[in-house]
Structure formats: C-alpha cells, structure tokens
Amino acid sequence: MYGRWERPRSAGFFGMTWGASMLGIGLAIAIMAGFMITHSLSIVASLTVVSAVVFIPLVVTRHGRTGWEIATVGVQFAIARARGETVYRSGRFSRIPGLAKLPGLLADSRLSEYETAGGRRFAMIHVRRTDHYSVVLRVIPRGKELVDQSQINAWVEGYGGFLATQSRSGEVVAVTAVLDNVVETRLRQHREVARLVRSDAPDYAKAVMWEAAADIGGVGVRVEARITITYRAIGKGSIRRDEPEQAREIGQRLQGVLSELARAGLPATPLQAWEVLGLTRSRYDLAAQRDIERAGPTITQTQSWSSIGPIAHDERWDHYVHDGARSISWEMDAAPRGAVMESVLEELLRPRADVPRKRVAIVYRLHSAAEATNLVDSDYRDAIAAEQTERGISSAAARIRVGNTGATREEQARGAGLTRFGMLITVTDHLDADIPGIEASVHAMTSASRLGVRRCYAYQAAAFAASLGIGLILPEHTSVSKLS
Template structure:
C-alpha cells in the first residue's frame, strides 16, 4: 500500500527585469551610436589631417561619450551633472527655502503646498454607491488622483492557497485597472505613525454610558487610557491617478468626477477580491494625512477634530508647511526632518509574497515611516512592443559577452524576458514599478542612525536603495500618494540618460 503525503510548496515570484537596449560590449544604444560616430569621425580626420588632429577628435569624443558610458546608481554622468547644476542654481536663488505665516509673500495661503503640489486643487464628489470622495487635480498634467483608505487582511492565520489567490487577484487588479488607457499610476502607500491615544479615547467616550455604574465607567476609562507607550499603527491607502482623455474633462473637473464616480465601485470590488477592504477617502481625510505628514506636531489636534461637527476646518491651501528647507540629502519641515530613499534595484532572483514584510511592518525605532510602491502600467499595445524588444535586446546582450562566454546573469535575463513575452501574450499586463521610502523624525535626530536602520530593513527585503540626492522635497511629495509621479516631471532628455 502506497502512502501519499501532501506537502505545501511555497510559491515564488520573479521581481521582473529592467528593459534596456544593449549594443556592442553591453553599451546602451545611445552610448554605442555616440562612440561609433566619434570613431568614424576620427578615422576620416586622420585620413584628411593626420594623427594629431584625429587624436584631438578622439579626446573630445571620449569627453562626450564617457558620461554616457559611466553610470552611478542607475544614472548617467549627464543626468547627475544636470541635477547638480540645477540644484546649485536653485540654492543660489533660495528656491529651496520657504517661509509662510502672516507676513509671507502669499497672503491668505500661509500653508500652501510646496513644490510639485503648488498648482494642485482638491475637489469633492460622490460615487454612484453614495460614498463621498476627494479628487486631486493637477491642471498642468491634466491628471486627477483619487485616494482609497484600505484595510489589508494580512497573512496571519490564513491558509497559503488563500494568500496565493489574493496575490493572483492583485496581479489581475493591476492588469485590469492598469490596462485602461487613462490610468497613469497606481500607488499603494503603507504609512506608520505613532499612536497618540486620542482615537481610542474618543471611541471609549462614545461607547460609555454616562448613567452606567461608576466601576464600569472606570474600567472603560482605564481601557481608553491604557495604550502602551511607543505604540505604532499602520495605515494603508491606495492612490489611483487618471489622465483626462477628452477636452471636456481637461477643462471641467466636474466631468472627470462623473467618470470617477461611475468607476469607483468596480475598483473597490476588485480590491475586495484581493483581500483588501477599501473605501474612497473624503477631501477632509486627504487633507488630514497630508497636513500630518508635513507637520507631525498637528496629529493630536487633527485626530481630536475628527469627532467635531465641522471637522478640522482646513482647506487644501492650508495642508502644507509654513516653513521648509530642502537640503541635499534631507528635507526639513515644521520642526521635523525627513529623508527619502528610492529603489535602485529590485530583489534579485526569486521572492515570495512576504519579501517586503520587514520593511512594511511598524517599527518602534522608525515610528514615522512611509513606503510607497509606484506602479505605472503600460497599455496593451505598448506592452507587446516592450516585451518583444526586451527579449531581442536580451539575446543580443547574451551574444556580445567578452571572452566568448555567456554569463549566468545574461542567461537568466533571456529566460525572464522570454517568460514575460509569453505571459503578456496570454493576457497579463506589463507594469513599471518603483519604491520610495520616507522616514520622518524630530529635528536633531541622528540621521546616520536612521539611514543605517532603513538600509538594514531594505537589505532584509533584498532591495537596493539610494538616497534621493538633490530632490528630497519632490521625493517626499511623491511618496505621499497624492498624484506626484516623478518620471512625469523629469527634465533630462532621454538620450542623455544613456
């Protein structure tokens, strides 16, 4: 008699590949074209004017081509030079400093949102299911962003097949929602903040009957004030940014609000299938987390004002800081200092669905920590072209290895791109993604210690991160999940990116 023993096999995933067009010797196509032009020009110069002139051409060509070939932290030399030049120019013109208040240069807008959020507007609407929602409008880009409050189920006491089904449903959500032509980005944000106890105390006061026995009221009061010290709570939200695809929606936000109202119930239902309960956040709730992020000291007052009949009474123009100072490697605002890192390289090899657990979970040593995963889906037409070209480039790169040997990394890349090509043909989506980590601490905090803790968490998650040098304010805004998509604000030409 044969005994069959069933074992649970842990499902693993691939973190994807970075599409890149490779030429000879692993050079990018821009670098290879530039280098080839320099060589041909030098040869023609040598035939016409001799060796000294051709040597000058080669030296000048090396100075032009070198910054394209040398990449540090995923950026070419030209990118870093342009960032440095613009940063120095902005510091000299004091554009990285802002001071508001009663005597500011912006009367009536002493807490105006800074930087990339300065031109945004916030509107309110109601979906067809009756839920109110806030809608952030970026007029310059003709984009609208909605934010959903989320309550992920978590993997505790859940069977692995259920978790696998949730992961598959999340992938289906990205492919379905992201495959729509007007979706610019989908940004889940996991935000940890210190628990003040105000929410619990207000809830206990609501539940306590004034006519109850004194002993019962004392027990309820003890429950409401007995929150452990240094308790950190996790808040999750999902921002979806849509492009206005018609002239009417670009000119009139009300037209776009009608379209969003029609689609919101379907979005929340799709998230429910992925194990995530959600509902649209109101305009007041969006203002609350934005103001709390820029001014951490306002959190207790904002939580207390939630139960008031008129709420906190703030407008979008009052959600920002009254002062801030953007430095090269950190961002100072309202008595706090924030540092933002970006993902430089994804997890290598295979990963499980729990790969980011240590980074996402509350950490008492980093009480104010925000992790934003930025998904930018391709349309179906773009996806087909991308996976086909990426597969061809991977083949070319594997055949251009030095010494005639094909490296293991090249073989793995060919296999990964071939798998992506097959899955895309079966209806799967293709999505670009990145990750931003923002840690906010009181002014005077030991920043090297904060960086060490953050990098240790990222290493445990098999991520390679780099500090967002010279654009800390922009990265801070992008990690909020309010419609700031950094690549859409890039000002470096694609050719100079190498």
C-alpha cells in the same frame, strides 16, 4: 515565489545601451572625417579628447545613472540653490500673506470632493501640471496571522488581478500603495469610544471601553495603509477640461475598484476631503498631528488645500527640513535578486519603535495591453541581441535575461499585465534625531528585504511629496532626459 523582473534596457554594443552605441559610432566617424579633411594629428587628438569627455560619462554608470545624468542633476540643484528655489517660506508674513500652499511639484494641485451615484463621498486631487486626477483609498490589510497559505496566495493573486484590470483601459497612470507608520496618539480611539458609549450605559461597561481605548497602540506606533489610483484625463474635448466631468467618470469606476480590492483581501474606503487635508498637513508638520486628530471632520472649518503646506522648508542635498522636522527619502535601486516569497518586505514594513515615522510607497506604473505587447516583444529582442554581443560573465547574465523576458512575453500573451514598479522610503523625525542611526536602521531593514536602495540626492522634497501617495508620479516630472 515571485521573481523574473528585469530593468528595461535597450541593447547596444559591448553591453552599452543603444543610444550610447550610436553616439560612439557617430563620434568615431567624426574623428575619422576630421583626419581625412585636415590631415592634422593635433586636430585628431583634440577631437579624440572631446569625444572621450562626451562619451565616457555615458558609459560609466553608478546606481543605474550615467555620469552625465548625475552631473546634470548636480548642476540643476546648484542653480536652484543659488536662486533660492530650495528654500520656502509661507504664512502670514510671506510674499503671499495668509497662504501656506504645498511647495514644489504640488504647488499647482487642487483638492475637491464629489459624491458617487451610490452616495459615497470621495476626495479628488488634481495635479494640473500633468493633468492627473487621483483618488485615495484607505485599506485595512488583513495580515497573515492564523491565515492559511492558500488564502494568502489567493489574496496576492487577487491583487495582481486588480493591477491587471486597472491597466487594460490605459486610463490609469499609476497605482501607489503606501504603508505609513505614525506615532500613536490614541485620540482616534477616544473619539470612536465617545461615539459608541451611551450616556445611560453601566459604569462598568463604560470603564471597560475607555480602558480598551487607552490600551490600544502597544509600542506607540500605528500602521496606516492606503492605495492611490492616479488617472489620466478621461474623454475628449471639453470633458477633459471639466473637473466635475472627470469626477463623474472616476466615480463610476470606483465601485469596480473597491470590488477588486475586496477580492484581494483589502477592504477599501475612499478618503474624504477632510481626511486628505489632515493626512497631508500632519506629515509636513509633526506638531500638528494631535490637533488634527482632535479636530476630525471639523478641520475643514479652519484649513483648506491652500493652507496645509509647511510654514518653512529647506531642501538640502541629502535630506529635507520642514516645520521643525527632518526627513530622509530613499528610492529602490535594485529589485530583490532571484526568487522571493510573499513575505520578503515584512522586515521593512513592520512598525519599529526606533523609527516611529516611516513611510513605504510602492509605485506601480501600468502599461495598457497594446503597450505591453510592444514592450515585451522589444525587451525580448533586446535581450537576444545582448546575448549575441556579450561574452564571459556578461553573457551568462544575458542568457538569464533572455529567459526572463521570454517568460514575460508568454505570460503577457496569456493575459497577464505588464507593470513597472519602484519604491520610495521616507523616514521623518525631529531635528535633533539620530540621523546616522536612522540610516543604519533603514539599510538593515532593506538588506533583510533583499532590496537595493539609494538616497534621493538633490530631490528630497520631491521624493517626500511623492511618497505621501496623493497623486504625484515622479517620472512624469523628470527634468533630465535619459539616453537609452
């Protein structure tokens, strides 16, 4: 059973955050000072109205966001739409002919391929705006069929150990686990059978192999799982600015990463450049999936990182239109309440024929050991302060928070890691898809998984790109500061 997660929050007066409490005190002092200086009730009334307009939106929250944060995001989106920044056109007749770069936050990214000392080739994605380097690993989840509970527990413990190991050095920004449901074309099976079947094999054996390839797929939806590890620039001086040096440092760490994942029941293989190209291209352009899978490694002869973006996209307030498809993204608003079993996300992750293109990305943002110690102590102090200032039902919730943060503090002292986590859910379908039906299905799946979700209003394109699991970490690109 798993639980005891808490949303980080500084404690102030009457359940408010510390920043809002200090602002409230400052506004009250300003009102009193205005009266003492002017002795005018009209000026005091004006100051009170202005203070209320500034202060109340900071106190009233919705889905974890203050009124000011919601208003700021809305204004930023309106300005971007007025400037035409939410519409993207590329291709032969665009302003930069011949290029179809990835839009938005991925526009300044680069893809390259390197080789480890052991001869294993891997693709590396460099997001230059944040100076992050990412490696994508294909994993094959074992599933739980015919597996003892003790083995499942060992795998989950191994995965927790993997996350804790990545956080110790402070080099890893985030680990993103993606479970991608895509429409099954069976072209990969056919290509694999063609590679395995010998020309001199018996006709019956050939027929069995080809029939097996044709039958694979079942409901027509397959599952692709991958884990992306995003690193900060490693080293100092010229090493930080040298991409091959960064690739060498990351390559040295890859073998340890693969060993940790193997102990967690997740045999992993680094994706090569052609696989990352095909993955990204087929998610933006659904019609290209069959051609990409048919091309296989030869895709690099016709495609590059600067030509795999959408030909056109239009970011709307509550959905994202790209190359004849429509995508909707949700973010986790609240973790499951209470304790849950390891199968809590099963309903959300299971392939469904009515939602054939569904992508669930869990983002783990890791703290180093030094950061974790400071944070758990700070959270514990804030929880105690909140318990002392709150009354009634809020006081009961505050007592629970004290218990949770105290347990986290003890576990961290024994060597456990500290991780922030969130989730993005993206569903993609054709333009004429039943959007209300898709939304109802997603909410039914998340309710069964005891998750609270909200639609990613005003940043659908960014959420779509982040859920791909190619190294885009949204909190590193925020444009609205949070008063905590």
